[in-house]
Amino acid sequence: MCLLFCYIDAVFPRRGNRRPLCKVSAVRYTLVLSHTASRNRRMFKGFTRFLQSPGTHLRTLFGPQDAPGGQTGPRIIPRDQHPVSRQHFSESALKVLYRLHNAGFEAYLVGGCIRDSLLGKMPKDFDVATDATPEQVRELFRNSRIIGRRFRIVHVRFGREVIEVTTFRGTHNDEHGDHIAQQSDQGLLLRDNVWGSIQEDAIRRDFTVNALYYSIADFSIHDFADGMRDIESRTLRLIGDPAVRYREDPVRMLRAVRFAAKLGFHIAPASEKPIAEMAPLLLQIPPARLFDEVLKLFMAGHGVETFRLLRRYGLFAMLFPETDEAMAGQPWAESLIEHALASTDTRIHEERPVTPAFLFAALLWAPVQRRQAALEEEDLPPIPALQLASQQVLARQLQHISIPKRFSMPMRDIWDLQQRLPQRRGKRAQQNREHPRFRAAYDFLLLREASGEIEPGLGEWWTAYQEGDEHEQRRLLEKAGADAGPGGNVRRKRPRKRRRRSSPGPS
DSSP: OHHHHHHHHHHSOOOTTOOOOOHHHHHHHHHHHTTSOHHHHHHHHHHHHHHHSHHHHHHHHHOTTTSGGGOOOOEEEOGGGSOOOGGGSOHHHHHHHHHHHHTTOOEEEETHHHHHHHTTOOOOOOEEEESSOHHHHHHHOTTEEEEOSSSOEEEEEETTEEEEEEEOBOOOOTTSOTTTEEEOTTSOEEEEOOBOOHHHHHHHSSBGGGOEEEETTTOOEEESSSHHHHHHHTEEOBSSOHHHHHHHOTHHHHHHHHHHHHHTOEEOHHHHTTHHHHGGGGGGSOHHHHHHHHHHHHSSSOHHHHHHHHHHTTOHHHHOHHHHHHHHHOHHHHHHHHHHHHHHHHHHHTTOOOOHHHHHHHHHHHHHHHHHHHHHHTTOOHHHHHHHHHHHHHHHHTTTSOOOHHHHHHHHHHHHHHHHTTOOSTTHHHHHHTSTTHHHHHHHHHHHHHHTSSOTTHHHHHHHHHHSOHHHHHHHHHHHHHHTOSSTTOOOOOOOOOOOOOOOOOO
């Protein structure tokens, strides 16, 4: 009963000179709560949760130092000791936090948005963690939907902005059925929908710098895994045993590389050591999920450094196996990819549009060229050889990364135009110029020259042709025809066959 009155005094503090609640008043007050408004019903549910785990909730109420039994809790950094401000957050994220908080639930911003704010960067994505279940969140937000089977989360949509809300995750035990928690024989998490406390949720996260929780109740930061220390030392450290955590979700290896490149952090030795050995675990991940991860890796403005780290840890070969094989025999292939990634990084930093089709065209061009050369040795003409090689490379790549047709079709157009751009006589130059993928194909041609795959010259001609007036374009076309030599690549028109007159039938 002492714990009961501690909880009631904390939730319902005395006002003025009012006497503290006696035992009878406490029972009567509890009965009243069950019949009042929705917010009070939430408080009653909170009281029930308190009775189930009083120690955890008392630590939350009194702080880690004052918790009974001397148990330690998170390091709590008050608002006046950290630089994170609500001005850094989107209005939509604050709406979600306040509505959950006013409904009697715990609500925290967690993960990358807090990490980036502490590093002086403006956060773009906002993740909310709460003790409300997905169904309870769905009841609070009509503009939301529950997604996922492996991890059930809620997306709250505000126009084009989506706030991701997750319920605190707990630890697994034998009492949970396969419909709630399931793990493969290799340790891969197939389903993880066990709810728990904020402390359990923190140790379920991947890196210490992502286990920082911003409380909307008092604007403090709760640090459960010494993430603040690792931010200060610019260290990326996995929570728990790295080998076990990588087996649970091999994509964490890709996330380690992505964060290291993006933040300029170094991976802690213990977290770094198992990556090369456990890289083949990525073959267990569905190709559709790896497509999303590849976009995060190469479309965040740090593609060159990310590519080098992937190669260093043996992860690139798991994502693009045929490209990795082709780079061993084609010295220009690695340079071509780095030039393409550098161009993409520049465009992202300048806030110019980028397309994954161009990037995938560069990543898969070396194996396409290798297969095309082998097919041409079998006396197949260049254009059919290129088309067949493209089809073969794409078929193998789709076994590892699922590339949607909205990107694979433009990618193949870029490849096909590499055969057409050298053809400039007559109307061909203007026809190529009017092709919808010409600009991407032209940029790709410049990358091929810069990487040393082909001799420079053709790219300079196309640059002058685009920038020149009608007189200059005519001069360039004449020069291209003269360079092609007599006869060049002009196709002769076949003589038209005369149409036979049908003889009149018998009258």
